[in-house]
Amino acid sequence: MTGPTHGELPSSLGSGRVGIRLIHKRDAKVLERFLREDRQWLGPWEATHPGGLNPTPGSVTLKPVIKRLRQQFQEGRGVPFVMTYDGEVVGQLSASDISRGALWSGSIGYWIASEYAGRGITPVAVALAIDYLFSTIGLHRVEICIRPENSASLRIVEKLGLRYEGRRKSYIHIDGAWRDHESFAVTRDEVHGSMLARLDD
Structure with a gap:
């Protein structure tokens, strides 16, 4: 690997008013509020349990979830971020299924709260995360899988110039059913400079 696989993120993961940082237990309250109050916006894109063992929407207590996510970070299996705008938490971004070998x-x-959508926050946050995964974690490839109906997310990968790899049929259980996803990816050798610079091209 070319960099550390665990530990605190550097404080300089930001561009202008947008930033990402490692999630903390203190973020639970604001994230729970978004998840509770933004059901119409977030519900159609949320992962669900195929056996029907789903909690009441917006009722999840996030502190135990955050603890597990941070443990995965320490083990090198994922990187759980929050997205920030002017220093305030506005959503969550996670790198998961990190594979070695x-x-x-x-x-x-x-995901981002609806009140902050459309401000160009998420493309910058995703670019920052990919640059971190390549330069610090040392990954070779990063992928993003998106439901075909999610036009807002599709615009993000388009802005970043991720390569389309095809449709995965019935890929993830979302909003109560198995859903198709479009798969996009980028490898480190495809990035000349940084992902963030692609937004300025």
Whole structure:
């Protein structure tokens, strides 16, 4: 690996008014509020349990979840971020399924509160995360899988110039059913400079 696989993130992961940082237990309250009050916005894109063992929407207590996510970070299996705007938490972004061995790959997922959508926050946050995963974690490949109906997320990967790899049928259980996803990816050798610079091209 070319960099550390665990530990605190540097404080300089930001561009202008947008930033990402490692999630903390103190973030639970604001994230729970978004998840509770923004059901119409977030519900159609949330992962669900195929056996129907789903909590009441917005009722999840996040502190134990955050503890598990931070443990995964310490083990090198994921990187759980929050997205910030002017220093305030506005959503969540996670790098998960980080693989070593012959693969060196990871997957990114994210959500942002509706009141902050459309301000260009998420593309910058995703670019920052990918640059971190390549330069610090040392990954070779990062992918993002998106439901075909999620036009806002599709615009993000388009802005960042991620390569389309195809449709995965019935890939993830979302909003109560198995849903198709479009798969996009980028490898480190495809990035000349940084992902963040692609937004300025």
